[in-house]
Amino acid sequence: MNVKDFTIKSFGEGFKAKEFSALEFAQELFKEIESGDKEIGAYLSLIKDGAFLEAGRADLLRAEGGELLPLTGVPLAIKDNMLIKGYPATASSRMLENYVAAYDATVITKLKNEHAVFLGKTNLDEFAMGSSTENSAFHTTKNPHDTSRVAGGSSGGSAAAVASGLAVAALGSDTGGSIRQPAALCGVVGMKPTYGTVSRLGLIAMASSLDQIGPFTKTVEDSKILFDAVRGMDIHDATSTNSHYKISKEEIKKLKIGIPKEYFVDGIDPAVVKGVEEAIQKLKKLGFSFKEVSLPNTKYALSVYYIIMPAEVSTNLARLDGIRYSRDVQDVKSLRDLYVKNRAHGFGPETRRRVLLGTFVLSSGYYDAYYSKAQKVRRLIQEDFDNAFNEVDVILSPVTPTPAFKVGEKTADPLSMYLSDIFTIPANLAGIPAISIPVKKYVVGSGELPIGFQLMGKNFHEEDLFGIGEMYEAE
Amino acid sequence: MISKSEVKHLAELSRIELTDEEEERLAHDLGKILDHFAELKEVDTEKVSPLTGGALIMNALRDDSDSRGRIENDMAVEEFPDKAGGLLKVPPVFS
Numbered sequence: 044m045n046v047k048d049f050t051i052k053s054f055g056e057g058f059k060a061k062e063f064s065a066l067e068f069a070q071e072l073f074k075e076i077e078s079g080d081k082e083i084g085a086y087l088s089l090i091k092d093g094a095f096l097e098a099g100r101a102d103l104l105r106a107e108g109g110e111l112l113p114l115t116g117v118p119l120a121i122k123d124n125m126l127i128k129g130y131p132a133t134a135s136s137r138m139l140e141n142y143v144a145a146y147d148a149t150v151i152t153k154l155k156n157e158h159a160v161f162l163g164k165t166n167l168d169e170f171a172m173g174s175s176t177e178n179s180a181f182h183t184t185k186n187p188h189d190t191s192r193v194a195g196g197s198s199g200g201s202a203a204a205v206a207s208g209l210a211v212a213a214l215g216s217d218t219g220g221s222i223r224q225p226a227a228l229c230g231v232v233g234m235k236p237t238y239g240t241v242s243r244l245g246l247i248a249m250a251s252s253l254d255q256i257g258p259f260t261k262t263v264e265d266s267k268i269l270f271d272a273v274r275g276m277d278i279h280d281a282t283s284t285n286s287h288y289k290i291s292k293e294e295i296k297k298l299k300i301g302i303p304k305e306y307f308v309d310g311i312d313p314a315v316v317k318g319v320e321e322a323i324q325k326l327k328k329l330g331f332s333f334k335e336v337s338l339p340n341t342k343y344a345l346s347v348y349y350i351i352m353p354a355e356v357s358t359n360l361a362r363l364d365g366i367r368y369s370r371d372v373q374d375v376k377s378l379r380d381l382y383v384k385n386r387a388h389g390f391g392p393e394t395r396r397r398v399l400l401g402t403f404v405l406s407s408g409y410y411d412a413y414y415s416k417a418q419k420v421r422r423l424i425q426e427d428f429d430n431a432f433n434e435v436d437v438i439l440s441p442v443t444p445t446p447a448f449k450v451g452e453k454t455a456d457p458l459s460m461y462l463s464d465i466f467t468i469p470a471n472l473a474g475i476p477a478i479s480i481p482v483k484k485y486v487v488g489s490g491e492l493p494i495g496f497q498l499m500g501k502n503f504h505e506e507d508l509f510g511i512g513e514m515y516e517a518e
Numbered sequence: 519m520i521s522k523s524e525v526k527h528l529a530e531l532s533r534i535e536l537t538d539e540e541e542e543r544l545a546h547d548l549g550k551i552l553d554h555f556a557e558l559k560e561v562d563t564e565k566v567s568p569l570t571g572g573a574l575i576m577n578a579l580r581d582d583s584d585s586r587g588r589i590e591n592d593m594a595v596e597e598f599p600d601k602a603g604g605l606l607k608v609p610p611v612f613s
Contacts, residue, residue: 128593145593146586238572252572278580282573346555357532364533366608370599378611379533387535395536396547399528403520403548406531413555418568420561425569457547458554474572502574 046071047208051117051265054211058105058116065098065105065116069160072118076162076209084184085194085204087123088131089163094118101158113268114157120210122201123164124171125256126245127151134247135179136169138389142368148245149280150214150256150273157272162210165200169391170360171221171249173197174463177454178393185450186229187487192447195225195463198259202229205259207487212269213259218250219348220442220467222257223479227442227495230485232266232512233259235467237503238474239284241270242277250355253348253471263480263512270505286503295510300326300498301336301435306466312445318482318494319441322515326439329514336431336438340423341469347424348468349461350404350417356394357401363389396457425473428499437507438499441466442479446492466497476500478508480515520549 046068049057057063073091080086101116121127124134126144128151133139147155154161168178176184176199184199186192187207194203198215202225205213215222217235226233234257241256248254258269276285302323307316327333365372365385372384390398404413431438443463453460470477477499485493500507525545529536536544592604600607 142597145597146590239575252570279586281578281580282571282575284573284575340561343558343561346558349551350555365599366606367594367598375609378609381609382533383535386533390534395532395534395540396544398532398534399525399544400548400551402528402532403524403552406528415568416558416561416563418570419563419566420558422566422569423561423563458550461551474574 047075049211050261051113051212051268052262054117055111055113059111061105065101065160066095068116069094069098069118072162072209079207079209082185082190083187083203083207083209084182085165085200085207085209086120086163087133087135087166087181087200090127090130090161093130094160094162097158097160101160104158112157114154114159114272116158116160118160118162118211119154120162120165120201120204120213121151122167122198122213122215124167124216124247125151125214127161127164131164132247133181134170135167135181136389136391136394137180137371138363139368140180146245149242149277151245153273153275165198165204165213167200168197169394170247170356171197171216171218172356172393172397174220174224174460175448175453176200177450178391180391183450186447188230188485188492189447189490191449192492193228193450195228195447197221199225201259202226202231202233205229205231205261212261212265214256214269214273215259216246216254216256217471218253219352219471220464222259223442223467223477223495223497224464226259226479227481228447228493230481230493230495231259231261232263232478232480233257234266234270234478234505234508235470235476236270236274236505237286237476239282240274240286240503240505242275242280242283244277244279248359250352251359252355253352263478263509263516266478266512267509288503288506290506290510292510295507295514296330298331298436298507298511300331300333301431301438302333303336303338303341303431303438303440305338305341306440310444311441314446314492315441315444315494319496322482322496323439325518326511326515329518331511334435336435338427338431338469340420340427343420344424344469344472345461345465347417347420347472349400350413351421353397353401354405354414355401357398357405360394360398365389393457421472424469428469428473428475432501436501437511440497440499442495442497446494470499475502476505476508478512480512520545520552
């Protein structure tokens with residue numbers, strides 16, 4: 044048995060059939076992590092004792108004939124901006140380097156109720172701001188398919204952990220593409236749910252009107268299992284809600300797929316165009332009908348995003364003041380001195396850039412020209428999707444303009460880094476669900492760089508994306 | 519375009535101490551990013567109402583009660599870098 048090859052589904056089958064115990068599986072997987080993660084750098088911290096304890100509980104449950112749920116005993120990796128009580132939650136920032144979570148995120152509570160096993164916390168760009176994990180205060184995660192390249196970001200650690208088999212599945216968060224972009228670059232499945240489907244309690248907030256937690260998995264089938272485990276209304280997140288949309292296998296086949304003409308522009312890497320074209324052909328062979336649609340305002344999405352997101356970042360990060368979470372600079376004369384010194388020391392360059400940018404677009408005199416204007420164009424982008432979804436059920440596009448880029452390639456020019464999210468940002472602005480699916484199965488070590496394609500759906504229609512995706516991967 | 523003195527002002531508002539070099543760098547970076555935003559001027563938004571949040575739900579209410587419990591409160595206090603008697607301790611406001 045090779046623990047690196049398991050999916051949530053195959054783990055559950057083997058576990059139920061008593062082919063292995065959850066404890067021995069976790070022990071084997073930690074051996075792989077301890078040798079394999081030196082090169083990849085997917086994890087920031089490991090939860091070895093806690094994982095063994097929980098795996099033992101899952102085994103006990105099985106021995107007692109208790110109900111085994113889809114995630115019982117399944118070893119998962121968690122992005123380090125989600126809180127697991129009693130363990131570090133750094134958000135890859137010096138500011139939270141010594142912070143220990145005081146409570147469980149709602150997604151963690153839900154997974155604990157199923158007796159899932161947490162392997163450790165994964166690397167990200169500081170406070171989830173970036174597209175390569177190069178903004179992590181601790182290290183850069185490497186792409187398992189080519190370690191001279193980035194794993195993508197911000198949830199690069201979770202993507203790389205799943206792609207390299209060092210976790211069966213993982214959770215990430217997606218504000219402008221932070222699940223889908225690294226999933227595409229690492230050749231795994233990544234899903235951003237409809238805004239409000241998954242509780243954000245215990246997710247260290249970046250941009251609250253855009254943030255959503257979602258799954259990283261090896262298959263679309265697993266993606267649905269993990270999503271179903273963490274979704275649902277939470278009284279502690281006023282934006283959360285239950286959704287009840289269902290669709291039958293027969294109805295899936297009748298879904299119409301739209302191709303936005305604005306998304307196939309110059310500047311996309313030929314390998315991406317070829318990959319997405321391959322996916323379209325395969326879906327056509329499966330019998331899906333396609334139609335060209337127009338999303339005329341999506342070309343403004345990057346500008347809108349880089350106004351709204353930093354505005355929310357600057358307010359959300361105001362609470363990191365050197366008083367409540369950690370204090371690195373002790374030698375201060377006054378309260379003001381404590382703020383300015385700790386925030387200078389605790390925040391990395393990209394975080395500072397976004398806090399200052401957000402402060403700028405919210406300041407009087409600029410508010411109308413930037414922040415208010417961006418919110419209006421955000422409305423137009425959402426209406427573009429509404430109009431397109433009158434004609435089609437699902438929209439297909441690339442996930443990223445290029446395959447995984449080299450470590451260091453884009454760090455000097457923030458704007459070129461921001462451009463790697465142009466295809467993923469619109470779904471966050473509109474609030475709709477979107478999934479990144481590998482064009483084909485990519486084997487680590489083959490030398491090939493993965494390409495993904497994106498399916499975007501109507502609000503709360505995750506089932507449409509899973510349904511098409513499952514047919515795609517079964518082919 | 520954004521001047522170095524504007525960056526200084528933003529840093530003051532954001533309570534982040536910057537070096538001279540960092541101010542230069544940020545003036546350059548922010549200037550370039552703000553130039554990119556100029557494209558929004560061409561969009562007619564006169565009759566458009568702003569989209570102010572991500573959720574479609576309105577008036578999500580819950581009971582005004584201590585639903586999170588005392589234990590978590592104590593753990594949060596435990597994480598404070600400086601504390602006294604279960605309270606947060608800070609340096610003097612005026613030096």
